[in-house]
Amino acid sequence: MSCSRRMRMPEAYKPQEIEPKWQQTWEADGLYKAVIDHEKPKFYALTMLPYPSGDIHIGHWYAMAPSDVRARFKRMQGYNVMFPMGFDAFGLPAENAAIQRRIHPKEWTLNNIDRERHQLRSMGAMIDWDREAISCLPGYYRWSEWFFLKFYEMGLAYRKKAPVDYCPSCKTTLAREQVVGDERICERCGAPVVKRDLEQWFWRITKYADELLDFSKIDWPERIRLLQTNWIGRSEGAEVVFRVTPEDLPEDADPGTGDLLVFTTRPDTLWGATFMVLAPEHPLVNAITKPAYHEAVHAYQLQATRQTEIERLSTEKEKTGVFTGAYAINPVNNARIPIWVADYVMMGYGTGAIMAVPAHDERDFDFAIKFGLPVIPVIARPDGVAKSLVFPGSVPEAFAAELEAAGFSFYAAPVGSAGMGLHVTLQGQEEIERYVVLVGKELLPGNWCEVVGSGWHFIFTDTVKTLDSVETDQEILARCKSLYEPVQDNRTTMEMVHNLPFYRDVLFHHESGIMIHSDAFSGTPGDVARQQVTAWLDERGLGHAAINYRLRDWLVSRQRYWGAPIPIIYCDTCGAVPVPYEDLPVLLPDDVDFMPTGESPLKYHDGFLNTTCPKCGGSATRETDTMDTFVCSSWYQYAYLSPYYREGESVSGNASPWDPAEQAYWAPVDTYTGGAEHAVLHLLYTRFFTKALRDAGVLHFDEPMLQLRNQGIILGEPRSGDCVDVSGTWEGAAFRATSLTVYSFENKETWPPPTRTDVRVRGEVMDRDEMSLKVRTTEGGGLTVVLVDEDLEMEFPDQEGTGSLADVLYHLDVEKMSKSKKNVVSPDTLVAQHGADVVRAYLMFGWRWEQGGPWDSQGIEGVTRWLSRVWHLILDPPHEREAADEETNRELDRAVHYAIKSVTEDLETFSFNTAIARLMEMTNALSKVRGATWPTDLWNEAVSTLVLLMAPITPHMAEELWARLGKPYSVHQQTWPTWDEAKLVEDTVEIPVQVNGKVRGRITVAAGATDDEIKQAALEDENVQRHLEGVQILKVIVPRGQLVSIVVR
């Protein structure tokens, strides 16, 4: 290579130089300021605001960078885009840090925000920082308080004493949505949650339950809609009143005391309600329990409080319960039915009292069998199946032959030690009736035979009884007892037949079906049964149609300091009095002493606590509970419209909480992105908030965010553990270290081989705790526990020096990132190494965005190479020139327009990974034709198109290249390129030819070729012909000119 050609070394891509430069320029120019412009359509792009925990991690980037890309894309498409950012700054971690490290929560929070704001800026996002809103500042939370007052005024906020979820570790109550999983643990800290009876503030989100079920106005992921729908848990049914029999009530009881309100989704099963069950917490339990039962009931109530909800509700669990001694009247048939207390009924669902229909509810059935309560079937089995066991010796020998001749299906098998019995399975009413007649004729004296599942007939020698009421239950049982000694101990007919395993699968069902044994309703088909019974109940004043929701009102009180104060004052004479709007904000005092217990210091802050009643002027105290932080994040999308609006001014209850002009232009949010983990928390609350504020006249639309998309989670990268080489002695099964050397997982090739001898153990560290390591000492598995004394000095040859046990890295599979596992990926490090543009592009390229997955530290190199290739492709002249031809030009054109089309469509649909893939393809296509087309107009056009398409993704590099191409600042103010369909059409196309579904050849035809021409070419193909020899062509198909399919025989 000659010296002259080496004169100018190609300049390398150096993001570390380019990126800060442009960030400063954009900042100085206010390039991303969102200003109302009625000439342009608006686009409000929003990504979930971070909690300022101290570090922006790769998960934040994964969520925000693609959102930023899409916001930029929309901007280039001609929208006036607002992309704001703020911080969800109240919350427990700040307060815990205050307690542990003696830093004020405000200081801790604001320091973190400073740091995180800086980290976020390094992303180069188009965030309009002028609109930043921080929820813990008075200018912000004064409006959170204002909303509280508004909701109070509207009757949406109320205070009541109720059993609420309480986290003993966080020392505060929680909303039901914050209690997660089967174990009922605290969403924040993972401690098991307990129930406490406390006076708390609630917001009436249930008033909006039906409207929250309507997603017709929003484009939200199916998954979120499903989760919210399930959470709201609407069920239709009826409310029915069961009266406690008057003699079971105390003499001084007020009228109506004994009315037990029951919600049921199955009013059609009312006739089968043979007992009632109250939740142990039900307020009426104590009043109705008969003196003789008091002790047992009380003991049971105590025991129930110690169990978790999931234990109580499990269908697996052995049922427990106690009888109260009292009875109620079933309103449909005036049957006197016993009232029990059992923990499988919860106070939180429905009314805390159920009518038990053991024949058609699994839990009720188990309970009835266990406690000997009657089970009366009232809904026919939809499958019509019945079973009958003909007992040994109850019929003549010839009966089996008779059954056979009559076409019944049965088999003979031993019944215990009693001999061979006939196990008959019947299907349908006609067959059952025939069977009953047949058995009735043949039954020997002193026997009976039953048909269960359908029919429920008990055939005796003199009569046939049907199990259709509590009375017949006892009558049948008494007859059976007199005939057969072993059933003496059975308490109900159902218990008796339940003892025969043959019957088990047909005794109970929960499907809808024709009503039976239900007086005038018998015969009512299942599809209309519920409505008809409900209407009948309504007519007679026994009940009415009702809807029940699983959703509970939102508990907003928190017994902590670091939150927005609840603006309520308690006065001995006036009660709970709202702080006047004009007096807001109720300021959180700064000079507080934090209790090591976590108890709210507001309770002991005289200046905050003591005040005067706004109504009577007397001395009064403030509410010391603060609001759930989800209150602040329920309206932050509106806070960005005009942050800290009218701060310092006194405003009335009629004020607008934000600039009306800003709201009219920007709201609601057009595209919202964030994690799916908030499906029934933030995402449900913010919808409620918007609807409530609409009803308050503050907003004029129904939904806060029109489109929602969720990103997945980036998990930790699996990694090998370090290798340790330990000398020491055996202590039983464990090995005590006397000296220990650690070889880094990064230099696996230098590791010594695994060993396990009397004095030495060596291998990869698979796990670690405070005092020991688990070491893999054989290739296959074989873990050895190595005990390490606290003061043992360890050598780390790979990092020169010594360290402690905590510095030893252990084997990690794919897990969530966490500091303690040392598998956290820091965007700061990545940006320093590769540049922000590379990190942004990699996060888009490496995963399906909505799915996420484990981090891959190797893959990022591919993106680095790509950007570097783009850089040199555009800035360096080609080494070799080639002659251009028309075909090359068309190929280039096609590549450009194909890229425009697919990148546009992919960004629109959040398919970020394929958008990048198409850009890489475009880059490859450009390098292929560079020698021939550089530097023609066509080439220049192609190159600037590439820069424009990359501008949202790699904003810094695009700006730099744009400038170096001599184009006017800024690339981000340019118009998004459009494609020409005509240019996508190829001159010739390659078409595969299939013979019987297998590709046997490829033909090249002109783009516009007719189907006949394509067929012709296909049949002429050499390889295809080889496969057509000696066979008969049945047909030839050319679908859409895409391929040829030849069917032969």
Add this chain to the structure above:
RNA sequence: GGGGAAGUGUCGGAAUUGGCAGACGAGCAUGACUUAGGAUCAUGUGCCGCGAGGCGUGCGGGUUCAAGUCCCGCCUUCCCCA
């Protein structure tokens, strides 16, 4: 137990919605350039087979000229609810 989502090379992942399975990238292999390579460039890379060819999208059936995609039945994983 009910509901939902998913299952594709060594890995991340594509596949115009029924039309060439494996785009794009990582990794690996070979070669070139190099004092050197964890740089760069080029080529190859689903599996079996020397080959023609065969087999391949969790498993088993089905529909179709054609199935990763549609239908039926299973298995596994994750999430939500009970």
